[in-house]
Amino acid sequence: MRDHIVKAYDQELQSLDKKVAQMGGLVERLLAQAFDAMEKRDPQLAEAASASDAAVDAPERELQEQAILMIAKRQPLAHDLRQVMTALKIAGDLERTGDLAKNIAKRALAVSGENHPKSLMTGLKHMVELALSQLKDVLDGYAERDAEKAVAVWRRDERIDAMYNSLFRELLTYMMEDPRNIGVCTHLLFAAKNIERIGDHTTNIAENIHYLVHGMPLADDRPKSDDTATTLIRKE
Amino acid sequence: MPHSIQELWLRLSDGFETSLARVSARRNELLYVLALLLLLVVAGGLSMRAAVVALAASAAAAAMWPSAGSDDVYRSGVEAADAGMANRLWRAVIDAIPEPAFALDHDGNLLHANRMAEEQFNPRRTRSTHIASFIRDPELLTAVEEALETRQGNTVELHTRVPVERRLLATAAPLEGVRTPGVPALLITFRDLTEQDRLTRMRADFIANASHELRTPLASLKGYVETLQGNAKNDPAARDRFLKTMAEQAERMSRLVGDLLSLSRVEMREYLRPTDRVELGPILSEVAHTLEPLSKQANVKLTLACPEAEAIVLGDRDELIQVFQNLVQNAIKYGRTGGKVDVRLTRENTAPLRYRVDVQDDGQGIAPQHLPRLTERFYRVSTAASRERGGTGLGLAIVKHIVNRHRGELRISSTLGEGSTFTVVLAGAD
Numbered sequence: 159m160r161d162h163i164v165k166a167y168d169q170e171l172q173s174l175d176k177k178v179a180q181m182g183g184l185v186e187r188l189l190a191q192a193f194d195a196m197e198k199r200d201p202q203l204a205e206a207a208s209a210s211d212a213a214v215d216a217p218e219r220e221l222q223e224q225a226i227l228m229i230a231k232r233q234p235l236a237h238d239l240r241q242v243m244t245a246l247k248i249a250g251d252l253e254r255t256g257d258l259a260k261n262i263a264k265r266a267l268a269v270s271g272e273n274h275p276k277s278l279m280t281g282l283k284h285m286v287e288l289a290l291s292q293l294k295d296v297l298d299g300y301a302e303r304d305a306e307k308a309v310a311v312w313r314r315d316e317r318i319d320a321m322y323n324s325l326f327r328e329l330l331t332y333m334m335e336d337p338r339n340i341g342v343c344t345h346l347l348f349a350a351k352n353i354e355r356i357g358d359h360t361t362n363i364a365e366n367i368h369y370l371v372h373g374m375p376l377a378d379d380r381p382k383s384d385d386t387a388t389t390l391i392r393k394e
Numbered sequence: 395m396p397h398s399i400q401e402l403w404l405r406l407s408d409g410f411e412t413s414l415a416r417v418s419a420r421r422n423e424l425l426y427v428l429a430l431l432l433l434l435v436v437a438g439g440l441s442m443r444a445a446v447v448a449l450a451a452s453a454a455a456a457a458m459w460p461s462a463g464s465d466d467v468y469r470s471g472v473e474a475a476d477a478g479m480a481n482r483l484w485r486a487v488i489d490a491i492p493e494p495a496f497a498l499d500h501d502g503n504l505l506h507a508n509r510m511a512e513e514q515f516n517p518r519r520t521r522s523t524h525i526a527s528f529i530r531d532p533e534l535l536t537a538v539e540e541a542l543e544t545r546q547g548n549t550v551e552l553h554t555r556v557p558v559e560r561r562l563l564a565t566a567a568p569l570e571g572v573r574t575p576g577v578p579a580l581l582i583t584f585r586d587l588t589e590q591d592r593l594t595r596m597r598a599d600f601i602a603n604a605s606h607e608l609r610t611p612l613a614s615l616k617g618y619v620e621t622l623q624g625n626a627k628n629d630p631a632a633r634d635r636f637l638k639t640m641a642e643q644a645e646r647m648s649r650l651v652g653d654l655l656s657l658s659r660v661e662m663r664e665y666l667r668p669t670d671r672v673e674l675g676p677i678l679s680e681v682a683h684t685l686e687p688l689s690k691q692a693n694v695k696l697t698l699a700c701p702e703a704e705a706i707v708l709g710d711r712d713e714l715i716q717v718f719q720n721l722v723q724n725a726i727k728y729g730r731t732g733g734k735v736d737v738r739l740t741r742e743n744t745a746p747l748r749y750r751v752d753v754q755d756d757g758q759g760i761a762p763q764h765l766p767r768l769t770e771r772f773y774r775v776s777t778a779a780s781r782e783r784g785g786t787g788l789g790l791a792i793v794k795h796i797v798n799r800h801r802g803e804l805r806i807s808s809t810l811g812e813g814s815t816f817t818v819v820l821a822g823a824d
Binding site: 172175176180182183184186187190213277280281284287290291294297301302303317321323324327383 | 524533555770
């Protein structure tokens with residue numbers, strides 16, 4: 159990319175990237191902490207995680223202000239305009255991701271006194287790891303302006319969906335086996351749903367990166383395999 | 395960073411500022427002082443090993459340094475040469491640190507990273523040079539900002555989970571108060587705590603898993619022993635039957651212990667990517683050869699197709715053998731009697747170069763809700779079927795961890811009634 163004659167303009171564009179990276183780092187840590195709190199049944203960690211969501215909002219606000227100022231002052235065109243717009247949109251997705259992770263932390267607090275089945279935790283852990291690696295790849299893809307990496311993330315979201323299907327079935331089976339499980343399992347089910355939503359936000363970010371690099375939207379339909387909306391599980 | 399080093403640094407930097415005022419004309423001396431300061435901070439902040447290296451480097455630096463420093467007359471040409479030398483010198487010092495290390499300027503932009511830091515964080519891949527473009531950890535970013543503002547050193551812990559779990563201790567040490575582009579303002583060094591964590595965790599995990607999974611076969615062994623001591627004492631037919639079951643249970647326990655041990659071993663080293671160059675073809679032939687008797691016994695036709703000559707990857711030969719052995723063994727065990735198992739080595743049509751090995755069976759297949767979870771330890775589609783075939787519930791977990799260690803990819807696809815395909819994709823070595 160060629161530099162601008164006004165050097166401050168380049169610095170402003172770079173500062174957008176820096177803020178996106180900052181937010182990304184915070185969200186990555188928040189999600190990991192929220193799950194750790196759930197797995198270890200650690201109420202303190204859960205509270206620390208839900209409190210750190212506020213830290214995500216600060217860079218988002220700064221980024222919004224800066225982007226608006228840049229549009230007003232520099233009137234960016236073409237690639238520059240796409241940079242400002244995608245940074246704004248990615249920040250929005252990251253902010254939502256932070257909220258969903260915070261919700262997991264809150265649920266971790268609610269179930270911290272209960273026993274949960276080990277195999278469910280293993281499943282949820284697997285799902286969080288998938289989501290974290292999607293988040294990492296998409297944020298790396300943004301920093302590197304690597305559309306291929308982003309598209310790979312976009313395609314891989316199917317795996318999180320498949321994991322969610324499997325957990326959905328297993329959780330419902332547990333609830334049917336013993337109604338005393340329903341309390342804990344409902345929280346775990348929503349936690350799993352949150353992670354599935356986080357996966358969707360990473361695909362949004364991936365689409366934005368594709369648009370930023372190539373200047374046109376991703377054309378294909380994303381492979382989807384979340385069928386929980388159309389599934390009814392009956393007690394056998 | 396310990397307090398003594400902080401104090402040492404403060405004292406040194408005071409002295410440094412005085413000398414800065416005094417010898418501002420003598421640029422080369424100033425840079426020499428800077429290089430020495432760098433050495434001291436580095437030596438203080440790191441291990442003894444680092445101290446020795448740093449001292450050796452400083453001795454070398456003293457020897458290399460031109461003795462013209464005492465002369466009062468400087469020509470600009472000499473000055474430029476000295477600046478270039480100082481520039482090379484502080485870079486050399488960072489290169490000599492036996493841990494990942496890099497230097498940032500006063501804005502947080504990367505100036506130089508040593509080879510270990512390059513390997514770990516790959517900072518050159520991004521467009522921007524700012525540290526946030528290659529390390530997003532919020533604690534480290536805050537520490538960097540604070541260290542640049544307050545000129546106080548700071549140590550924070552970094553915890554990454556994907557692709558492999560790592561824990562690092564990062565130290566941000568301020569170097570230079572002058573806000574000049576191109577002059578190092580902050581030195582960041584890392585210490586890897588992953589290995590020591592893993593040792594502790596591995597022990598705990600091993601004991602938890604072993605005691606949980608061994609309990610069932612042990613209980614049944616005990617039951618049989620009690621029956622043999624009591625009711626079945628004088629019943630030769632029952633005795634034979636019981637002894638046979640007991641031998642099977644003992645066999646299962648020893649397989650389980652073996653698998654748990656190899657899983658722990660792989661997990662221990664998962665963060666160290668293998669560096670040997672190995673060829674996939676011969677590995678697959680060896681696996682096929684070893685499993686030939688098993689496939690004959692199960693009446694399964696095992697075929698191997700390796701059209702890729704010289705498919706070289708960076709890998710651990712023994713571990714890769716284990717990966718393909720487990721996959722082919724599973725395919726034979728869970729495939730159709732009288733069916734077939736195909737092993738294929740091909741090249742993927744993507745850049746960079748990647749090789750894929752498919753292990754395909756025509757057995758009854760696996761229901762989609764189980765697919766994403768097959769690699770979890772002790773996850774079984776059917777506990778009974780797995781026990782019957784001598785499964786430990788760890789085979790695919792071992793495969794996944796080995797493939798992870800190779801930074802490869804494991805894909806599983808299956809259609810009920812038609813069979814399953816397990817695919818391992820590995821990056822080709824150039």
